[in-house]
Amino acid sequence: MIRSTISKSYSPIICRVTGLTLALLAGAVLAAEPRHNELTAAEKIAGWKLLFDGKTTQGWRSFKKQTFPAQGWTVEDGCLKCIAGGHGGDIISLDTFDNFDLRWEWKLPPGANNGVKYFITEERASAIGHEYQMLDDALHPDGKAGAKHTTASFYDVLPPKEGKPLKPPGQWNTSRVLVQGNHVEHWLNGELVLVYELGSDEVKAGVAASKFKNVAGFGTHIKGHILLTEHQDEAWFRDVKIRELPAK
Numbered sequence: 001m002i003r004s005t006i007s008k009s010y011s012p013i014i015c016r017v018t019g020l021t022l023a024l025l026a027g028a029v030l031a032a033e034p035r036h037n038e039l040t041a042a043e044k045i046a047g048w049k050l051l052f053d054g055k056t057t058q059g060w061r062s063f064k065k066q067t068f069p070a071q072g073w074t075v076e077d078g079c080l081k082c083i084a085g086g087h088g089g090d091i092i093s094l095d096t097f098d099n100f101d102l103r104w105e106w107k108l109p110p111g112a113n114n115g116v117k118y119f120i121t122e123e124r125a126s127a128i129g130h131e132y133q134m135l136d137d138a139l140h141p142d143g144k145a146g147a148k149h150t151t152a153s154f155y156d157v158l159p160p161k162e163g164k165p166l167k168p169p170g171q172w173n174t175s176r177v178l179v180q181g182n183h184v185e186h187w188l189n190g191e192l193v194l195v196y197e198l199g200s201d202e203v204k205a206g207v208a209a210s211k212f213k214n215v216a217g218f219g220t221h222i223k224g225h226i227l228l229t230e231h232q233d234e235a236w237f238r239d240v241k242i243r244e245l246p247a248k
Contacts, residue, residue, distance in 0.1 A: 036078055036105075036238050043241075051093055051226065052240040054078040060091045063120075063127045063227070072230060082114065084234040090127045092120055092225040099245040102177045102226060105238050110169040111139040112233035115155060118177060120225040127227055128215055131155035132177055132186055134235070136169050148206075152188045157206035157219070160186060160193040172238075181248030182221055 037054025051059055057068045057075060072088015074081050082088070097118070108114060113136070117129035133155045137143035143150055147159030151166050152175070165188060167173050176187035186194035196203055198221045207219040228237060 039241065046243060048241050048243045050241050052080050052237065054238065059094050060228075061094060062088075063090045063092050064122050078238060080228070080237040080240070082228070082230055082233070082235040082237075084109075084112075085232055086230070087232070088230055090117075090227050090230050092127070092227045094225075096223050096225050097179075097242060097244060098221075098223040099180045099247050100178075101243045101245060102179075102240075103175070103242075104240040105172050105174050106134055107172045107236045108134060108136055108169055109234050111136050112169070112235060113140050113142060113231045114233060114235035115229045115231075116175070116177070117227040117229060118179065118224060119222050120227045121222060122225075124215070127229075128212065128218070129224060129227060130157075130184075131229070132175060134173075134175070137166060139169075148210075152186050152193045154184075154186065154194060154196060154206070156210040156212065157203065158194060158196055160188070164193045165189040165191050174239075178245075179221075180245050183248060 037050060037052060039048050039050060053059075055075060055078075057073065057080070060068055060080075062069050069088035069091065072083050072086030073091060074083060102116075102118065104116065106114070114134045115131045116134065117127065117131045120127055120129040131154070133142075133149060133151055133153045135142055135149070135151045137150045147153065147162075148156055150160065151173075152160040152164055167189065174189050176185070178185040178187070182198040182200070184196050184198060185192055198219060203219045207213055212218045226242070228235075
């Protein structure tokens with residue numbers, strides 16, 4: 001009887017402790033999960049700014065228009081999604097940037113093509129700028145057109161290094177473009193894969209051999225919008241953020 005009484009008296013305590021432990025474990029799991037489209041306190045202090053809030057299309061508009069496209073782009077599952085065959089056109093950031101550190105996450109389905117452009121000015125007739133290519137290198141035809149057309153290239157001008165850490169279609173990639181003075185870097189999944197200097201002989205030669213050879217000022221440092229391309233393929237974006245940098 002004594003043993004039974006002790007067992008009964010401790011049961012509620014054990015239940016409460018077990019419940020508390022489970023609650024703490026659940027909280028720890030949730031805390032460990034990445035929170036997308038949010039800035040940490042440290043990032044805010046460092047000057048980072050979200051270009052996509054995960055809920056709305058605020059901060060973006062169509063090229064040479066003051067409104068966001070009525071079709072072709074949507075916000076879904078905390079992502080800015082380009083709809084396949086949606087004919088929404090390219091979208092640009094409301095703000096323009098000079099020296100910056102731009103980061104974003106993206107994924108594509110098999111065989112898809114997209115890209116992020118910078119140095120976009122609406123003084124040009126079309127949305128021409130330096131493009132960080134995003135591609136299914138293995139299945140899209142552009143991937144067979146040479147390294148200058150593959151993921152993380154300066155599209156049609158300079159290739160990324162060999163052996164870059166590209167994840168397969170359907171998985172999230174993390175990309176980064178850093179511009180400071182004439183210095184430009186392309187990163188892919190935490191690895192530096194391309195470095196070039198604006199106005200250098202290397203860039204001049206690359207531009208001269210590209211389809212941009214007749215575009216005035218192409219390959220030089222200009223202030224411009226950030227652009228998300230629309231190539232009639234599905235593409236997903238999240239955690240799009242930028243930090244302005246001092247001129248070098």
